[in-house]
Amino acid sequence: MTDYLFDGLTAPQREAVAHIDGPLLVLAGPGSGKTRVVTHRIANMLRNGVYSSQIVALTFTNKAAEEMRSRVERLNPDSTVWVSTFHRFCARLLRAYSNLVGLEPNYTIYDTSDSIQILKRSLQKEEISTSHATPEKIAKAISWAKNNMILPERYEANSANAISSIVRDVYPEYQRQLRAANAVDFDDMLMLVAQMLQENPELRAALDERFRYILVDEYQDTNLVQYLLVRSLSQQYPNLGVTGDPDQSIYGWRGANLNNILGFEKDFEHVKVVRLEQNFRSTPNILTVADHLIEHNKRRKKKSLFTERPAGQPVRLLTYTNSHEESHAIATRIATQVAQGKRRPRDFAIFYRVNALSRSYEEALRQQGIPYMIVSGVEFYQRKEIKDVLAYAMLINNPRDDVAFTRVVNTPTRGIGKSTILKLQVHALDHGISMMDAAREAGMIDSLNKRAAVAVAKFVALFDRISLKINEPVEDILGAVLTETGYRAQYENSDDEEDVSRLENIDELLSSAREFDYQHPEDGTLERYLEDKALVNETDQFDTELDRVTMMTLHAAKGLEFPWVFMVAIEEGLLPHERSKDSDAQLEEERRLMFVGITRAQEELELSTANQRDFRGRRMMTVPSKFLFELPREEMDFQAALGRYTPPTQDWEDVHEIPEDDFDQTCESGDFSEDVPSVPDSLPSKMLMTAADMVKGPGSARPKLNPDKFHQSMAVLHPTYGLGKIVSMSGEGAKRTATVQFVTGEQKKFVLAFSELRPASTS
């Protein structure tokens, strides 16, 4: 007998699909068919009598939610299973129970930049000096607190940390201003719902009953608030099914807590654990490389990945003399493959650690005439013209929204300048009213001169006129904004290329509004539309259908797969990133990042480094990443692209012994550790110097002895002999020498002050 829900599945997959009641932990390695298991499991639950209205599946991204929803619907056409992102799920609950946390149902969702505006205002109001902290850093610290469920009144400053005392002072005011504007930031959405559930046991119990079956995707990326949320909804009905992979946790810096998944079995009784270890994506070569690398992490659950796929090409590690050569070689390689008809542009992806690296690959691809797309963080909805138009809509929906008010009151310019806005703001704060209400009283504000008061009054009249349309289709509302305010007119008669593109973007916004109206004939309220816009991200629209080479950061690559992957610039300071090296927890996260990158590749994987890299307008010598020394040499093909670098042929593991460390400490400290006033950041240049530089000092201007940079059994790199390891050292100061055993078999002695020896990795 065949059963479409179970056929073609492996034994562990079936086990997970068959599980209905009780907590379930699915440890799903990369490419192990996780989404398939989850969707089939939902189908099996429905088949066994669970009502679809009792199931909610939570994801992090819209893309993941969309993918899961469509696959669930394909299996169960009539299902009404709620598949949603955490934030959207909370947005709805917040809408329904807004009064419990001091909000109106038409509350506004502020994005990061809006939140920072409110924060700046709060800092001003509290007269806090920010000389040693940027608003962004303070915002990060507040976000950290919220993700850890620390309410303003319970926040405690850490004396060793300057930022934390600022946070202690400003966080309550920031929160007051958000509430005054009837607004929330992204973190509030989760925190307020968690708080609501904590403070209202009967509501918690009711929702626990309503959402009897909860599924969470990418559980390794959950933070404390999300953990509390799903836990509190799984008390009477502990049917919580989570999937995730500790080895793919790469959002620790955003508050994700690896303990959630590592401790799941302790949090619930009778947890069913299923390990999906068979990989259906990559060749054994690729998998072995990934496996060897991740073995170096201590904080993980051991998995043994395997595949039945046939062996493919060995994974290659290429070392180029400089970054230009690297990008050029990659572009040429792609061009050749495409020209020979072996591959199409969309088969290739280039992954890098930081966005700033994309340019050189972009240029090289353009030179070769290869179509490419960059999946980047610059979002459509962050563009000025889009934010302006949406701010009008937000203000119509929620007139208390002071950020929107400030944004549009003089856009396009109508004679309401900085000082007028400031006076309105002061008046609003003094009287505990919104800026819009202050504007309505403009005539009575003494500090405003007649001309300003008239201009403000005219704006209020304009606003009221447009507001009448609040219940019309969204496209009409936006259309009215564009014409009545003169916003469109200001760009219309311009030859400026930028203005033309702005108009195009505005048209795109209008057509998205039209689409929304069409999709929501019943519930197409402005409120709903704005919620939609607040919670989407441009990369959600990332189109895999286009026949283009994909370029993105390693973070963006998670969840994707490509036949041929290039991972570039695998160098100390970039991967692992310079700022991730103070703790082992961070270092392990960097390693996971590399693991994620490697496991995206289906057939071909090419890792590369360049001895010299042009970055931020500077040319620097580089050091290959320590991670490269953790890969299985015998399985790989090491090619020094132009003969400068030879592969390691001996065991390097002892070279990079990682000291035992207290992970919990570093793991939980969040963003605070890096905010401690630190020594001047001289590491990058030091790290990138040759031995001669180090002993003499940069530019030889100020002789500086630094023999300590080298030590016994350290991995070093020499331009002619390649990679080696220091077997012994002798002498002092400028005469200090090192005996190096090279992987070529040669042994050489160097006077450090004159040698071109440099560290091959920092340990």
Add this chain to the structure above:
DNA sequence: CGTGTGCAAGTTTTT
């Protein structure tokens, strides 16, 4: 009040 120029700083960023 709007625009231009100088200067400092620059990981990653699901919502």
Add this chain to the structure above:
DNA sequence: CTTGCACACG
């Protein structure tokens, strides 16, 4: 090399 922001000027 970019990019964002603060400040000065017209």
